[in-house]
Amino acid sequence: xxxxxxxxxxxxxxxxxxxxxxxxxxxxxPTSGALDPVSLRAANILVGNTPIEGALEIVYVGPxxxxxxxxxxxxxxGADASIEVLHDEDAASxxxxxxxxxxxxxxxxxxxxGPTSGSSVVYLAAEGGFDIEPVLGSVSTYxxxxxxxxQGRALxxxxxxxxxxxxxxxxxxxxxxxxxxARPSRFRVVLGPQNACFSEQSIKAxxxxxxxxxxxxxxxxxxxDGPRLExxxxxxxxxxxxxxxxxxxxxxxxxxxxxxxxxTTGGYPKVxxxxxxxxxxxxRSRIGDKISFQEASVEEAQQLRRTLLQQIDAIPSRxxxxxxxxxxxxxxxxxxxxxxxxxxAQLAPSIE
Amino acid sequence: MTDYNVLAxxxxxxxxxxxxxxxxSVSAKVLALAGRLNALKIDGxxxxxxxxxxxSIYYEPLTVSANGLxxxxxxxxxxxxxxxxxxxxxxxxxxxxxxxxxxxEQVASQCNLKPAQVVEIHSSRTYHVYMLGFLPGLAYLGxxxxxxxxPRRTTPRPKIPAGSxxxxxxxxxxxxxxxxxxxxxxxxxxxxxxxxxxxxxxxLRAGDKVRFKPVSLREYRRACSDGIVAVPRADTSH
Numbered sequence: 359x360x361x362x363x364x365x366x367x368x369x370x371x372x373x374x375x376x377x378x379x380x381x382x383x384x385x386x387x388p389t390s391g392a393l394d395p396v397s398l399r400a401a402n403i404l405v406g407n408t409p410i411e412g413a414l415e416i417v418y419v420g421p422x423x424x425x426x427x428x429x430x431x432x433x434x435x436g437a438d439a440s441i442e443v444l445h446d447e448d449a450a451s452x453x454x455x456x457x458x459x460x461x462x463x464x465x466x467x468x469x470x471x472g473p474t475s476g477s478s479v480v481y482l483a484a485e486g487g488f489d490i491e492p493v494l495g496s497v498s499t500y501x502x503x504x505x506x507x508x509q510g511r512a513l514x515x516x517x518x519x520x521x522x523x524x525x526x527x528x529x530x531x532x533x534x535x536x537x538x539x540a541r542p543s544r545f546r547v548v549l550g551p552q553n554a555c556f557s558e559q560s561i562k563a564x565x566x567x568x569x570x571x572x573x574x575x576x577x578x579x580x581x582x583d584g585p586r587l588e589x590x591x592x593x594x595x596x597x598x599x600x601x602x603x604x605x606x607x608x609x610x611x612x613x614x615x616x617x618x619x620x621x622t623t624g625g626y627p628k629v630x631x632x633x634x635x636x637x638x639x640x641x642r643s644r645i646g647d648k649i650s651f652q653e654a655s656v657e658e659a660q661q662l663r664r665t666l667l668q669q670i671d672a673i674p675s676r677x678x679x680x681x682x683x684x685x686x687x688x689x690x691x692x693x694x695x696x697x698x699x700x701x702x703a704q705l706a707p708s709i710e
Numbered sequence: 711m712t713d714y715n716v717l718a719x720x721x722x723x724x725x726x727x728x729x730x731x732x733x734x735s736v737s738a739k740v741l742a743l744a745g746r747l748n749a750l751k752i753d754g755x756x757x758x759x760x761x762x763x764x765x766s767i768y769y770e771p772l773t774v775s776a777n778g779l780x781x782x783x784x785x786x787x788x789x790x791x792x793x794x795x796x797x798x799x800x801x802x803x804x805x806x807x808x809x810x811x812x813x814x815e816q817v818a819s820q821c822n823l824k825p826a827q828v829v830e831i832h833s834s835r836t837y838h839v840y841m842l843g844f845l846p847g848l849a850y851l852g853x854x855x856x857x858x859x860x861p862r863r864t865t866p867r868p869k870i871p872a873g874s875x876x877x878x879x880x881x882x883x884x885x886x887x888x889x890x891x892x893x894x895x896x897x898x899x900x901x902x903x904x905x906x907x908x909x910x911x912x913x914l915r916a917g918d919k920v921r922f923k924p925v926s927l928r929e930y931r932r933a934c935s936d937g938i939v940a941v942p943r944a945d946t947s948h
Contacts, residue, residue, distance in 0.1 A: 380768075383759045384744075385912040386842040386904075493906050503846045503887065505906050551717035551725045596730050597843060597850070599759045599766030601719040623761050623843030631720030659721035660771040667772065 361427030361524035363484070365517040366447070369421040369471065371577075374488060374507035374519075375481075375618075376412040379496035383622040387505065389602065390498040391618050393577060393641030394479050396670060397436030397539065401483035403673050404433035404460045404532055412490060412497035413483040414513075417577075418644075420471025420480065421513060425463045429526040431485035433460035435534065436642060437474035444468040458534040459680065462526050477539070477642035486523030500619060502578070531680040537673065541639045544652035547605065547630035548659055552595065555627035556607070560587040564613065564629060564651065571647045578619040580640070582649075586611030587629060597623045603632030603640070617641065633659035635666040712739060712787045716780050721771055722756075726783055727764040732852060732880045737840050739790065740765050741917045746786045755779070760916045762840045762850060797839065797917035800942035802884065802901050804833065804875050804922045805930035810898035813863075817877070817894050821857055828896060829924060831855050837882065839918040847886035847904025847912040851920055854882050866892035873898045875922075886912075900925075900933035901940045918942055 365372075375398065378391020392398040392415055399409035414421070420439055424447060434441055434457045443463050444452035452468075455461045457480055463469050474480050490497045490508060499507025508517060553561060569584030593609040600606070604616045606626040615632060616624075618641070632640055633654055643649060654662075717725040726743060728736045744760045747767065754774030759766040767779060806829040808814055818825040837851035854877055862878050867890065870876075874885045876893030885891060886904035903913045914920065925933065 381757050382846075382911065383757055383766075383768075384842060384916065385846060386844060386848050387846045387911065494911060500846075503904075503906075505846065510906075548718050548720050551719050551727070596732055596763045597761050597841070598727070598764050599719070599723070599725060599761050599843075601723040601766065601768070603720050621844050622759060623841065628719070631718070631723075633720055634722050656718050656721050656776060663721060664772060 361430070361521040362518040363423045363430070363521065364426050365421055365423045365513050365515055365519070366468065367422040368513040368515055368517070369416055370419040371417040372421045372513040373415050373499035373501065374412050374490060375415040375498045376496055377410050378498050378618065379494050379500070379506065382494050383599075386622050387494060387503070388500055388619050388622055390500040390506065390577075391496070392481065392498075393618050394436055394477075394481070394638045396638040396666070397479070397642065398481045398483075399670055400435035400458065400534055400537055400673055401433050401481040403677060404435060404458070404534055405431045405483050405485040406527065406529060407483055407485065407487055409670075409673075411483065411487040413481045416471060416474065416480045416482060417478055419473050420482070422468060422470040423519075424468050425465055426518070427465060427521050427524045429462055429464045430521060430523070431460055431462050431526045431529060432469065432482060433532075434458070434471065434480050434482050435537075436480035436539070437477040439474045439480045440472035442470045442472070444470060458537065460529075460532045462531065478644040479642045484521055485527055485529075486521060489520040489522045502619065532677050533680050534673065535676050535678055537676060538669065539639070539642070541643065542636055544650045545636045545640055546633045546654040546659065546662070547651050548633060548656055549630045549653060550628070551598070551631075552627035553629050555589055555591060555595070556629050557588050557590050561629065563587070565653055568648050568650045569613070571643055571645050571649065573645055575645050576619070577617060578621075580615040580617055580643075582613045582615065584612075587613065589627065593626055595625055595627050597625045598628075600624050600628070601631055603634070603637050604628045605630045605632065615640065633662060635659065635662035638666075712790065714787065716783060718776070719766065722769060724767045724769065724776060724779055725764050726767065729763060732762055732840070734838060734853065736763060737838065739787070742790055743783065743786055744916075745796075746790075747782065750782065752779070752782065759843075760841055761843060797915065797919055798942035798944050799836070799919040799921065800914060800940055801921050801923050802899055802940050803925045803929070803933060804884075804897045804899045805925050805927055806833070806897040807927040807930070809927060810930065811875075811896045813894040814896045817858070817860065817896055820860055823857065828858065831857055832877070832882070832896065833922045833924050835921075837920045839914050839916050839920060840881070841916050842912060842914065845886055845889055845904075846906070847914070848883060849903065849912075849914040849918075849920070851882050853880045860894060862892040863894060866890055870895060871898065873900060875899060898930070900930050900938065913940060914942065
């Protein structure tokens with residue numbers, strides 16, 4: 359019998375994403391991949407997957423789905439979201455969970471992921487992963503090109519997402535503690551590659567100013583409202599490659615940060631590039647958020663990348679068992695008391 | 711000695727930039743550099759992306775240093791001799807019938823030509839694939855004969871059909887999929903330039919040569935319903 363998650367409501371924009379599709383940009387294929395790869399990894403690690411497994415990227419409002427497998431371990435990571443497991447399709451309410459915690463759902467149960475808060479994106483990973491054929495080496499969805507993911511598109515009601523496992527492993531529920539998903543006070547950028555196309559005052563205004571993330575923002579591009587930049591010699595350049603985080607400025611002077619689904623090449627000058635360590639935090643920022651920028655050197659950026667990768671490597675060590683029996687409040691309390699008892703004993707200073 | 715700049719696009723990409731121009735000799739350098747660099751299979755180089763005027767090098771800075779890459783690039787460019795073209799040649803059928811060429815008439819009048827002359831000029835030359843970009847499988851071809859050079863349309867179209875043949879400035883291209891477009895449309899091809907079910911996906915590669923073969927509306931329709939494909943072949947003329 360096949361094991362699937364059947365989508366009842368798709369949410370606003372739910373796509374399958376992994377760390378993206380590398381090696382095909384020379385054919386015009388965007389990398390795509392998770393807007394927030396840190397949270398994608400965290401969700402996978404919580405259910406015991408390899409960190410780079412494909413998961414559902416949920417933007418602003420999550421999906422509702424029914425479990426058509428014996429059981430499945432799931433976990434969300436990223437934005438806060440209201441997660442509810444209902445006994446069946448007719449149940450009015452169910453057991454609530456939060457992000458950064460794994461949970462188990464049984465056949466016939468309905469999982470409802472509500473609106474996200476705090477940031478925009480949250481990832482839902484399933485133990486064992488989704489049984490989806492990679493396209494050009496990745497299961498990431500590139501919607502504009504109808505490439506990869508689930509039929510090259512965002513999920514719709516009625517989709518049956520195949521799971522690799524039909525029964526959940528005998529693992530406990532886990533919680534991830536102390537993962538820092540805070541946003542930097544200013545997003546750091548390396549100037550260029552075409553900062554020479556802008557006046558000095560424009561670059562100063564760009565670095566000093568505050569921008570609001572505009573409503574046209576999507577997985578391809580983050581549109582910013584704020585101080586406009588002035589081109590010194592027109593806004594058309596012969597097409598050039600576009601790195602993730604590139605900030606291009608078309609004729610209207612408003613900067614656009616190019617994100618996961620960005621086109622591989624483009625013909626507008628790019629004033630700066632958001633550093634790789636700050637991209638996950640930028641990727642989970644919300645429309646309406648106010649952001650500002652700060653110049654960094656390539657060396658500083660690479661040091662910050664090293665620090666971020668160390669934090670990512672440390673995620674498995676921050677996973678702790680939840681030790682909770684959902685059906686038995688008494689056991690739950692006892693377990694918690696027991697744990698705190700041990701903790702207190704360990705923390706007691708030695709008097710010898 | 712080749713004139714170029716190495717620019718940082720953040721902390722994980724370098725751009726080897728040869729200047730703001732559409733030029734066959736620049737393209738030859740970009741593609742030769744890409745070929746040499748890829749052949750070295752440098753640990754930490756994730757991928758390279760040739761464009762009309764530059765080569766993007768995406769790298770993992772914790773594995774390979776930007777300075778080290780810059781030195782490799784300098785070394786390759788210093789010893790770059792005339793590279794024999796290694797691209798393939800591909801004949802692509804195009805229907806220039808007014809029914810599939812919404813801008814043909816206007817292009818002709820703007821260029822002081824008859825529509826048939828536009829077709830004749832456009833289809834009588836061999837084009838160089840400068841780069842693929844913007845969309846999967848979209849090849850930028852040049853050089854368009856100067857008689858047909860026009861600025862972009864003042865109002866881009868919100869959506870054009872897959873297979874549309876566009877011209878703009880020194881370049882021409884076939885759009886592999888429906889997309890917004892600011893170029894002038896003078897025909898349509900029944901050939902799929904992108905097919906994700908193929909291992910490679912894209913029909914063309916940077917460095918290939920392309921010739922357009924005019925076909926009638928009837929042949930176009932038959933080709934569409936038969937699902938014909940174009941097969942690039944190795945160029946033996948070099």
